[in-house]
Amino acid sequence: METILKVENLGKSFKNIPIIQDISFEVRKGEIMAILGPNGAGKSTTIRNIMGIMYPDCGTVKYINRKNIPRNKIGYLPEERGLYKNVKIMDILLYLAELKDYPLPKAKDRVLAYLKKFDLEGKENTTVEVLSKGMGQKVQFIASILHEPELLILDEPFSGLDPVAQELFKQEIRNLAAGGTAILLSSHQMNLVEEICDRLFLIHHGQKVIYGNMEDVKREYANFKCTIRGNNDHQELKGLPKVQRVEQKEGTTILYLAKDVQVAHWLKHLPEHLEINELSIDRISLHEIFIDIATNKNIQRKKV
Numbered sequence: 642m643e644t645i646l647k648v649e650n651l652g653k654s655f656k657n658i659p660i661i662q663d664i665s666f667e668v669r670k671g672e673i674m675a676i677l678g679p680n681g682a683g684k685s686t687t688i689r690n691i692m693g694i695m696y697p698d699c700g701t702v703k704y705i706n707r708k709n710i711p712r713n714k715i716g717y718l719p720e721e722r723g724l725y726k727n728v729k730i731m732d733i734l735l736y737l738a739e740l741k742d743y744p745l746p747k748a749k750d751r752v753l754a755y756l757k758k759f760d761l762e763g764k765e766n767t768t769v770e771v772l773s774k775g776m777g778q779k780v781q782f783i784a785s786i787l788h789e790p791e792l793l794i795l796d797e798p799f800s801g802l803d804p805v806a807q808e809l810f811k812q813e814i815r816n817l818a819a820g821g822t823a824i825l826l827s828s829h830q831m832n833l834v835e836e837i838c839d840r841l842f843l844i845h846h847g848q849k850v851i852y853g854n855m856e857d858v859k860r861e862y863a864n865f866k867c868t869i870r871g872n873n874d875h876q877e878l879k880g881l882p883k884v885q886r887v888e889q890k891e892g893t894t895i896l897y898l899a900k901d902v903q904v905a906h907w908l909k910h911l912p913e914h915l916e917i918n919e920l921s922i923d924r925i926s927l928h929e930i931f932i933d934i935a936t937n938k939n940i941q942r943k944k945v
């Protein structure tokens with residue numbers, strides 16, 4: 642797949658404290674690439690450096706082998722939401738499309754189609770001040786995609802949305818990627834993004850924790866866990882082979898298993914007298930992978 646954006650060795654400090662260090666990744670045509678990490682990890686700082694809102698201390702940002710990113714080919718949803726409050730939605734969106742040199746008649750048709758898609762049909766002559774926060778976010782999302790960008794950068798697109806709106810956003814993001822848009826999105830809600838991203842960059846204290854293809858990351862890091870509902874002896878379960886860690890609460894036990902476990906074989910080790918009302922075997926989530934790796938690596942922020 643063609644690379645659209647290449648970020649190399651990006652670094653930025655504030656008052657001698659490194660906020661991001663040696664950040665390198667690329668975003669390819671038609672893929673959803675996610676920067677994931679907890680609050681304060683450095684996601685927005687990375688994005689702001691890519692967008693030229695702030696300048697990196699070191700590193701480069703290249704767009705299809707050109708030094709400067711053509712602004713009208715990029716869509717951006719900043720973390721700071723905000724639209725002109727007392728201007729009609731259609732007028733704001735057409736104004737923003739015009740700034741991107743996008744043909745107005747086409748933009749108008751697209752506004753109406755997107756308002757309908759996002760359950761805002763008939764709101765084109767409404768002002769933003771009478772919309773709810775989630776509705777406003779939908780309008781701002783429309784603004785970021787109206788001009789058919791080649792590269793779409795979404796900073797925390799799902800925060801503040803209800804589950805229905807989150808699904809709508811996810812669906813549209815998937816559609817855009819399927820149509821060839823290169824998408825870079827950030828989120829601290831890892832489990833929300835897990836199902837839609839093709840590749841991910843996990844960041845913690847401004848540094849890379851994992852970078853790679855979602856499937857490979859899961860294969861490499863997502864060990865199995867066995868969840869048993871029933872009242873059982875914690876110590877006995879902890880003593881079973883290949884059990885690394887046990888969590889128990891309110892009649893449910895989760896056994897975290899070693900990487901090399903053969904699940905079918907392992908199940909034969911379960912004692913017959915266990916109380917099993919329900920049992921499931923799953924791979925751990927991206928969130929759990931993150932906790933494991935971030936804790937093990939014990940990444941500390943260093944002074945430069």
Ligand SMILES: Nc1ncnc2c1ncn2[C@@H]1O[C@H](COP(=O)(O)OP(=O)(O)OP(=O)(O)O)[C@@H](O)[C@H]1O
Nearest residue numbers: 655660678679680681682683684685686687720829
């Ligand atoms: N302009 C600034 N001056 C000083 N420190 C800053 C500045 N911008 C960000 N930081 C610090 O950099 C760190 C990373 O912030 P950033 O906003 O990039 O994190 P994030 O991963 O996007 O977090 P969140 O999920 O909370 O949005 C934080 O500790 C923040 O306080």
